[in-house]
Amino acid sequence: MQTLLDYLYLPEVWGSLAVVLAAIAGFFGFRNFRSEEDKTDELTSSQSPASSEEAEILAHEPEAGEDETKPLGAPTLDQFEKPEAVASRMTRLRARLARSGALGQALLGMLSKDQLNAADWEEIEETLLSADLGLAATDQIMEALRTELQVNGKADEATIKAVLKRELLQLVEIDQPRELNLDGGQDENGQKLPAAVLVVGVNGVGKTTSVGKIARILVAEGDQVILGAADTFRAAAADQLQTWGERVGVEVVRSDREGADPAAVAFDAVKAGVEHQADVVLVDTAGRLHNKSSLMDELGKIRRVMERGAKVTETLLVLDATTGQNGMAQAKVFAQVTNVTGIVLTKLDGSAKGGIVVSVQRELGVPVKLVGLGEGADDMAPFDPEAFVDAILA
Numbered sequence: 432m433q434t435l436l437d438y439l440y441l442p443e444v445w446g447s448l449a450v451v452l453a454a455i456a457g458f459f460g461f462r463n464f465r466s467e468e469d470k471t472d473e474l475t476s477s478q479s480p481a482s483s484e485e486a487e488i489l490a491h492e493p494e495a496g497e498d499e500t501k502p503l504g505a506p507t508l509d510q511f512e513k514p515e516a517v518a519s520r521m522t523r524l525r526a527r528l529a530r531s532g533a534l535g536q537a538l539l540g541m542l543s544k545d546q547l548n549a550a551d552w553e554e555i556e557e558t559l560l561s562a563d564l565g566l567a568a569t570d571q572i573m574e575a576l577r578t579e580l581q582v583n584g585k586a587d588e589a590t591i592k593a594v595l596k597r598e599l600l601q602l603v604e605i606d607q608p609r610e611l612n613l614d615g616g617q618d619e620n621g622q623k624l625p626a627a628v629l630v631v632g633v634n635g636v637g638k639t640t641s642v643g644k645i646a647r648i649l650v651a652e653g654d655q656v657i658l659g660a661a662d663t664f665r666a667a668a669a670d671q672l673q674t675w676g677e678r679v680g681v682e683v684v685r686s687d688r689e690g691a692d693p694a695a696v697a698f699d700a701v702k703a704g705v706e707h708q709a710d711v712v713l714v715d716t717a718g719r720l721h722n723k724s725s726l727m728d729e730l731g732k733i734r735r736v737m738e739r740g741a742k743v744t745e746t747l748l749v750l751d752a753t754t755g756q757n758g759m760a761q762a763k764v765f766a767q768v769t770n771v772t773g774i775v776l777t778k779l780d781g782s783a784k785g786g787i788v789v790s791v792q793r794e795l796g797v798p799v800k801l802v803g804l805g806e807g808a809d810d811m812a813p814f815d816p817e818a819f820v821d822a823i824l825a
């Protein structure tokens with residue numbers, strides 16, 4: 432006769448227990464996916480891959496009966512944080528943006544003098560340049576101010592503000608939508624497909640944090656989101672992303688292996704998004720700048736394998752507002768190697784470099800879509816040109 436102890440050693444018992452636990456976790460809608468790359472080498476695919484590397488990733492299917500999910504307990508829905516709604520964060524964060532209003536105050540102080548001499552104009556130019564507006568935009572504003580003061584002699588504060596606002600708004604304007612394109616379309620059977628969003632940028636600019644924050648914005652808007660931790664260069668990045676996901680009940684696809692193929696993780700994330708009929712799959716990348724061609728290869732491959740599962744509707748470039756022209760040079764490399772569709776400008780809180788919005792859009796020809804305004808989880812908002820200009824002139 433079997434004792435209770437014998438019974439506990441039976442593998443079927445543990446197998447059944449695992450299935451029950453997985454089912455419970457699945458029921459609560461919270462699962463942590465390990466990339467299939469970690470698990471199997473057995474492959475089948477009817478699609479024709481573009482390269483042998485891609486073939487490996489595409490052919491990567493779990494073995495029959497294998498469950499690649501790793502349930503992390505079963506949190507109930509009310510254990511998840513409720514991210515702040517977009518409208519309320521805009522009001523709250525406006526004040527943060529105003530901290531970068533040093534530009535408006537400095538200019539108004541100088542321009543309200545009775546007689547402006549050459550040294551004053553030089554100082555005005557210097558102030559505009561130090562806000563990272565760039566040469567061309569600075570020239571345009573200088574021209575408009577000179578014209579105003581020549582025509583009307585001394586201008587009052589309200590007039591100067593109006594001229595600055597008009598010019599800045601014109602400079603910030605860009606003939607492209609600022610909203611994220613999150614229309615993934617449908618497959619040939621009419622089943623909804625997720626929008627795949629690739630997030631790129633130099634390390635340390637706030638990429639992983641931004642992916643977490645964007646996920647929260649989307650969750651607040653009612654979207655079902657899946658995150659892909661394709662920054663496999665730094666193991667902590669996947670842990671960091673997982674924490675962001677866990678806080679709001681968002682699934683995170685990751686690899687447990689440091690240095691795993693980022694394209695495999697990105698592929699699995701999109702695959703999970705399709706299977707779970709998610710609205711958006713957000714993929715974080717490492718994007719180390721070893722050299723231009725390896726970066727191009729890596730991002731190109733990630734993008735191609737993502738496209739096999741769903742449409743990459745956005746490639747967002749994350750840029751640190753405090754890094755100025757140096758950051759811009761690096762951003763340009765990314766824009767050259769991948770088709771960037773929007774900028775996420777981080778660390779705009781407290782930075783006197785608000786002018787970077789103008790220069791980055793001019794240099795890269797893509798709109799700033801989101802701005803990071805602090806280290807808090809909901810300190811990110813869609814970019815609003817008028818609120819931005821008002822704030823820097825406050």
Ligand SMILES: Nc1nc2c(ncn2[C@@H]2O[C@H](COP(=O)(O)OP(=O)(O)OP(=O)(O)O)[C@@H](O)[C@H]2O)c(=O)[nH]1
Nearest residue numbers: 634635636637638639640668777778803804805806
């Ligand atoms: N003040 C402020 N800090 C920010 C903002 N966005 C990100 N950070 C901080 O920037 C630091 C770097 O952020 P990460 O998300 O780890 O940067 P990363 O680009 O993913 O870095 P790698 O993974 O090394 O490539 C963190 O301390 C963030 O809290 C922001 O909008 N404002």
